[in-house]
Amino acid sequence: MKRIFFVIFALLLCCGSFAQKAMTPPHVMVVPDLIFCKANGYIRQFNNNGITETIPDYERALSEDPSLHAVLTQIKQLIAENNSDIVLIDLIEAINNAKADHAMSEANFGDQSESIEESIIRNSEADILIKVQYDIAQHGPQYQISYTLNGTDAYTNRNFAPVEGMGKPSTSANPVVLLREAVYDNMKPFLDLMLSYYNNMITKGRMVAFDIKTTGGVNMNTKVGQYSLREQIEDFLYDNSVDGNGLERVKGGNTFLQYQGVYIPLVTTIRGRQRKQGAKDVAQKLVNFLEENGVNADFKIRGLGKVNIYIR
16 A cells, blocks of 8 residues: 555656756746836837837947946846846847848848837747846945836736835946945845746736737628637637636727737647647647638747737
8 A cells, every 4th residue: 555655646746846857947038127228228119000109229239338338237137047047148149130031021022110118129039038137326435226127028018027126335336336336135035926926827817918800801790600700819818828817808890800918828739748838829720720721821929928810
């Protein structure tokens, strides 16, 4: 009897160990906050469907502020010291990938509706952004740094773990030294908040917005098999979401459906394997599903959490 108990216990441990290994840790990218970029003139304007938006110019910020990259690297080092499992993504690499992607899209006369910031975030494939804002004030011979770290969902741009503080006065004006000393004690509780948010996504899903438009001879009321196109899309999203969460937040008409945010599983079976899932995976599944039912469609991802589906 004892042998059976120990065998079962060992199997449970193995299963638990496998489950932990199968779940990939969060991918995190550290970036300067928009507030920091605005204060220092590292911004650009983007026309988003007739609305002018101000977005950070990460490349200009890194090239014109020699200390910024060192500051972002210091934050990454503090993260690694506290949790070596977190996957840290390099902002410069994401910028270079976005530039190559943009050049290829231009050469092929592709859709240019995505902003540079969205392209950088999409190419990073980050789950979470840590946005860094800091200021250094001088009081006589001493310097003091104030800072804010904002944990941000890379898919929705929602802040969920703001931490702010102020360092002790120092004779050093080096922002890297000042920031390390100021942030050091707060890094662990900050990461605990960030990981709690990520673990909550594992349970409740990751929110993705869907903008679906018909541009050809079909509309949302067209029969596709037994049901209308609208019903087929709704059923597909229900089957590929966590209990249909988010489907109630929808606007629709004869030629479009706009879902504010559908909660898709963070991990699912893709081509027979358990994998981490992103918006592009669900978009591809939806396009494949529609084509299997005789409806031509393609998709475009904006950033990481916005899916545009075009039904021809």
